[in-house]
Amino acid sequence: MRVGLFIPCYVDQFYPNAAIATLQLLEKLGCEVVYPQNQTCCGQPMANSGFEHLTHGCNELFIKNFDGFDYIVAPSGSCVLHVRDHLHDEHQEAKAENIRNKVYELTTFLTDILKVESLPARFPHKVGVHQSCHGQRGLKISSMSELVAPSFSKPGSLLNMVKDIELIELNRIDECCGFGGTFCVAEEAVSSKMGKDRVADHLQHGAEYITGVDMSCLMHMEGILKRQGSNVKVMHIAEILNGVEN
Amino acid sequence: MNTGEKEHAELADVFNKDEARVNWHDETLWWIRAKRDRSVHQLPEWEDLRETASKIKFNVLSNLGTYLEQFEAQAKANGITVHWAADAKEHNEIVHRLISEQGVTQMVKSKSMLTEECHLNEYLAEHGIEVIDSDLGERIVQLAKEPPSHIVLPCIHKKKEEIGDLFHMYLGTPSNMSDPQFLTETARQHLRETFLTRKVALTGVNFAVAETGEFVVCTNEGNADMGAHLANVHIACMGIEKLIPQRKHLGVFLRLLTRSATGQPITTYSSHFKKPREGQQMHIVLVDNGRSVQLGREDFRNSLKCIRCGACMNTCPVYRRSGGHSYHNAVAGPIGSILAPNLDMRQYADLPFASTLCGSCSNVCPVKIDIHDQLYKWRQVLVKEGYAPTAKKIGMQVMTTTLNSPGIYRTAGKLGRIVMRLAPFAVNNGLNPWYKHRDMPTPPKESFGEWYKKNRK
Amino acid sequence: MSENTQATNQLPLQGAGGSREKILAAVKQNQPEPMELPDIAFLKGDPEGVIEKYSTTLTNVGGKVYRVSGYDEIARIVKEIYKPEDRILTLIPELSGITNEAFQPSLTAHHWENVDLAVIRGHFGVAENGAVWVTEELMGHRALPFITQYLAIVIKAEDIVPTMHEAYIRTADKTSYGYGVFIAGPSKTADIEQSLVIGAHGPRGMTVFILD
Numbered sequence: 001m002r003v004g005l006f007i008p009c010y011v012d013q014f015y016p017n018a019a020i021a022t023l024q025l026l027e028k029l030g031c032e033v034v035y036p037q038n039q040t041c042c043g044q045p046m047a048n049s050g051f052e053h054l055t056h057g058c059n060e061l062f063i064k065n066f067d068g069f070d071y072i073v074a075p076s077g078s079c080v081l082h083v084r085d086h087l088h089d090e091h092q093e094a095k096a097e098n099i100r101n102k103v104y105e106l107t108t109f110l111t112d113i114l115k116v117e118s119l120p121a122r123f124p125h126k127v128g129v130h131q132s133c134h135g136q137r138g139l140k141i142s143s144m145s146e147l148v149a150p151s152f153s154k155p156g157s158l159l160n161m162v163k164d165i166e167l168i169e170l171n172r173i174d175e176c177c178g179f180g181g182t183f184c185v186a187e188e189a190v191s192s193k194m195g196k197d198r199v200a201d202h203l204q205h206g207a208e209y210i211t212g213v214d215m216s217c218l219m220h221m222e223g224i225l226k227r228q229g230s231n232v233k234v235m236h237i238a239e240i241l242n243g244v245e246n
Numbered sequence: 247m248n249t250g251e252k253e254h255a256e257l258a259d260v261f262n263k264d265e266a267r268v269n270w271h272d273e274t275l276w277w278i279r280a281k282r283d284r285s286v287h288q289l290p291e292w293e294d295l296r297e298t299a300s301k302i303k304f305n306v307l308s309n310l311g312t313y314l315e316q317f318e319a320q321a322k323a324n325g326i327t328v329h330w331a332a333d334a335k336e337h338n339e340i341v342h343r344l345i346s347e348q349g350v351t352q353m354v355k356s357k358s359m360l361t362e363e364c365h366l367n368e369y370l371a372e373h374g375i376e377v378i379d380s381d382l383g384e385r386i387v388q389l390a391k392e393p394p395s396h397i398v399l400p401c402i403h404k405k406k407e408e409i410g411d412l413f414h415m416y417l418g419t420p421s422n423m424s425d426p427q428f429l430t431e432t433a434r435q436h437l438r439e440t441f442l443t444r445k446v447a448l449t450g451v452n453f454a455v456a457e458t459g460e461f462v463v464c465t466n467e468g469n470a471d472m473g474a475h476l477a478n479v480h481i482a483c484m485g486i487e488k489l490i491p492q493r494k495h496l497g498v499f500l501r502l503l504t505r506s507a508t509g510q511p512i513t514t515y516s517s518h519f520k521k522p523r524e525g526q527q528m529h530i531v532l533v534d535n536g537r538s539v540q541l542g543r544e545d546f547r548n549s550l551k552c553i554r555c556g557a558c559m560n561t562c563p564v565y566r567r568s569g570g571h572s573y574h575n576a577v578a579g580p581i582g583s584i585l586a587p588n589l590d591m592r593q594y595a596d597l598p599f600a601s602t603l604c605g606s607c608s609n610v611c612p613v614k615i616d617i618h619d620q621l622y623k624w625r626q627v628l629v630k631e632g633y634a635p636t637a638k639k640i641g642m643q644v645m646t647t648t649l650n651s652p653g654i655y656r657t658a659g660k661l662g663r664i665v666m667r668l669a670p671f672a673v674n675n676g677l678n679p680w681y682k683h684r685d686m687p688t689p690p691k692e693s694f695g696e697w698y699k700k701n702r703k
Numbered sequence: 704m705s706e707n708t709q710a711t712n713q714l715p716l717q718g719a720g721g722s723r724e725k726i727l728a729a730v731k732q733n734q735p736e737p738m739e740l741p742d743i744a745f746l747k748g749d750p751e752g753v754i755e756k757y758s759t760t761l762t763n764v765g766g767k768v769y770r771v772s773g774y775d776e777i778a779r780i781v782k783e784i785y786k787p788e789d790r791i792l793t794l795i796p797e798l799s800g801i802t803n804e805a806f807q808p809s810l811t812a813h814h815w816e817n818v819d820l821a822v823i824r825g826h827f828g829v830a831e832n833g834a835v836w837v838t839e840e841l842m843g844h845r846a847l848p849f850i851t852q853y854l855a856i857v858i859k860a861e862d863i864v865p866t867m868h869e870a871y872i873r874t875a876d877k878t879s880y881g882y883g884v885f886i887a888g889p890s891k892t893a894d895i896e897q898s899l900v901i902g903a904h905g906p907r908g909m910t911v912f913i914l915d
Contacts, residue, residue, distance in 0.1 A: 007694050007695075009649070009655070009659075011694065012659070012693050012694045012695055013659040013662070013663065013689075013690075013693050014663075014687045014688075014689065014690065015687070015690075016690050016692065016693055016694035016697055017690075019694035020694065020697065023698075035694075035695075035698050035702070037652075037695060037698065037699065037703075038652040039652070040648075040649045040650070040651075040652055040655040041649040041655070043649070045645060046642055046645060046646060046649075047622075048603065048622065048625070049599075049625065049629075049638065049642060050599075050625035050626050050628060050629030050630075050634060051629055051634075051642045051646075052626050053626070053629075053630065054642060054643070054646040055646075057646060057649070057650030058646075058649055058650065061649075061650065061652070133602065133603070133604035133605055133606075134603075134605075137604065137605035137606070137608075137609065138605065144606075144609055145283065146283070146561065146606060146609035146610045147293065147609055148286055148287055148289065148290065148292040148293055149293065172276070174606075175563055175606075176563045176602050176604035176606070178563065178602060179602065180601070180602025180603065180604075181602075182638075183599070183601070183602050184680065185679040185680055186255060186599060187254070187255045187258060187564070187599075187600060188255075188259070188679045188680070188682055188683070189255075189258055189259040189261075189262040190255075190258050190262065190564050190567050190568050190600075191602075192682065192683035192684060193262055193265070193268060193567050194563050194564075194567060194602075195683075195684070196683070197272070197567075219687050220684065222685075222687065223680070223683075223684025223685045223686065223687065224683065224684050226684075226685035227683060227684055227685045274896070274897055277897065278897070291746060294745075294746065295746070297741075298741050298743055298746065301738070301739075301740070301741040302740060302741060302743075304738040305737075305738050305739060305740045305741075307734060307735060307738075308734055308735045308736060308737045308738045309734065309737060310730050310734050311727055311730045311731035311734060314726075314727060314730065315727070324881075330722040330723040330726055331722060332722040332725055332726055336722060380904065381894075382892045382894040382895070382903060383892075383894035386894065386895075399894065399897075400894070401894060401895075402897075404896075405896060406895050406896045406898070409895055426895040426896065426898035426900050427898075427900050429895055430892055430895065430900040430902070430903060431902075433903075434902065434903060434904060437904060438816070438904070441904070442813050442816060458878055460878075466890065466891050466892055466893075466903065467890055467891070467892050467903035467904045467905065468849045468890040468903060468904045468905025468906070469903070469904045469905075471845070471846070471849045471884070471905065472846070472849050472850065472904045472905065474845075475812060475844070475845040475846035475849060475850075476811075476812060476813065476846055476850070486726065486730070491740060493871060493875070493878065494743065494868075494871045494872065494875065495743070496867070496871060497743070497746070497866070497867040497868040497870065497871040498743060498746065498868075500867050500885075501831075501866065501867050501868075508893075510764070510832075511760065511764075511831055511832035511833070511887070512832040512834055512867075512885065512887050513887070514764075514886065514887050514888055514889070514890055514891060514905070515884055515885070515886060515887075515890075515905065516834070516884065516885040516887075517882070517883075517884045518880070518882065518883040518884060519882055520878075520880060520881050520882060520883070521881030521882070522881070523845055523881070523882070524810055525810045532726070534722075534726045534729070534730075538726060538729035538730045538733055539729070539733070541729075541730060541733040541734055541735075542729075542732070542733030544735070547733075547735065
């Protein structure tokens, strides 16, 4: 199984450990993983800001980098959602469609394609799971509190395979953290207040780590935690599942 | 209250200066969302109801012309006079005329977001007609000279002490009386006098049935009925999209509406008006005011399915932390943000951006409007129409150039991280909006790309 | 009653410049391709335990429920709660003994402003929300169930349906009313800081007598 590794731009630049963990985890699970080195960004920051018409270059580059893999996997819900919804190229639409159907967020890839049932990882800590909105409501990687439907969680089921981990409860299990792309600076007051409230929920329930499938949400919450001088850390789920030494 | 030309972000920033108040506003509305959840989870068929309602509304929009004609014919046969208003101005003129014909200068009104949209009260005041809003929440904001901040809970932004002060100032209650029971009793006595003396009553319309020509008004307070049944003239105002095809469909919508709005199984009164009372005139004003235009917008017409329940506002984390007035529009929150740009793109270009696109709104919408998808699509339209700020346009161009070229991207990333490590004050300062309440991420020595090149190739 | 208040269809067609035509033309031009109505017959309530469910639900929304075996029992309960000087009106002949004021039909309702209790019949109850369906001819005047300080409605136990779907099926051929209303409990508001207050502009309290 040949997997193209798609690393979101900000993970590449600021959180390489999450990318390294993703790579290692996929390899441990038997995938041949290739990282196309000329990838940059999926184009979501522009598209969500109303500039979807400027994303042709990003789309073209994405198709160039990721054409020909069995699967494309990324440690991100929002980037994968963007590609699934918006990757188009009028000159190579067939390739674009092919990629859209094969791009997966990491935990979904593990549960749905690799059908992982156990993991050797151990993480003896209290962990709060942040449900990143685009992964949850967009990709349906877990159930949504608004709906009358059976509850499930792909990230949660994987975390439950990790030894000695303790997943904490939350008051609001799937409220948005407030990052929202350029929203985080364009509506700074509301964004930081939303992040502060999310963090407070985790702190109130004794989290030592906050994890999730999207580093953007975690980056935003980390910024607030650090400003508060908190010892609580954020960590991408890939690192926990991969078995981080700490 | 005139928010002038201020945009959502600026108004929200002001709202957030009082954090304790934001917490109070946020928690109150979250509690209502929680009540909604408890209520809907009691119905295993809830998602079927939503899907059914959505399909009924799709059918309505695709046959709206026919249903309007059918409704008009039925209503007229029942003795109701039907008026058509192309826009807000015409609506206001019609209502004014109907009042003047009675030789009166006063009217009692129950809740109608349509009349807020048309700024009816202001228009009538300019023409010497006094309007008393009989819904308690509406009466409170009327006394405060503010617009409602929520379509179902008009004064959700007001604390009981503030309401007590308003009643003390305008209704003569003793000062420092803020007990809700006492204040409600005061309003009951004050408004009872209004109901007993007004000859003209205006109500909104929650649903109008094409099949039978009847319309339904839902209240908990009984104020719509007190006004209408005691007046000589009952004027009902509705947006043309409020039609439903058949009477039996009311079963679907009435089961969805109040559970979505407040978590109650139904409002105390679901009043079905079909014929005028003996000796009474009944009028219905059908209002377009941009709805037929929205109907023609393929990406946005589904916003017309809205039954004005307010659930999207209660669930929206941005609305809860910025307040309805930050949207400077009669209808605020997620639904307001996809309806308003249709009326005036310039004035409302900021609203679709007042969102993280979290998608919670679409999930609670009882008629399954794809609100968060429409917010995204409005962003594209507004930028194309030229409503993006110049700085943003430039920033996006720079981002595009950078991200289109792997070489420039890698260099820019490396440089950025170097600057952050060696000269942190360059980004950790007041000019960086991120930095106001958050620390910047710690820049790593190498990017993943650099690590991969070194360790894997 | 002045001529101005006569209901009439002879008022001239409104809409400067034919707004009706303008609006209909715009709507017909812009409406999307027809989409079929969904079937709703599959939406049904559970007929089990409706009386119990009705009582619980109505109580939860602030109403009072009495299960009674006859009109005598209703009369007795009313007499226990109300004083001789209270003004009581009823449209139910079997209960005429609870009041010394006969109901006089009237076009206006303002003189009933100080009625303490009105007792009327309802057609049926809806278990899922505690509502009663009442139409104009049972009310005496549309305003009476609202202007009275307290309201009581009598329904038969066998006339309780599970949900609104059954309610509309049941009334499908009974649509000749000029006004009808589902009344679910006493009037109320939570507009002041979400504190629930029973008794807003309509009745301060509402009782349903379920007659076996």
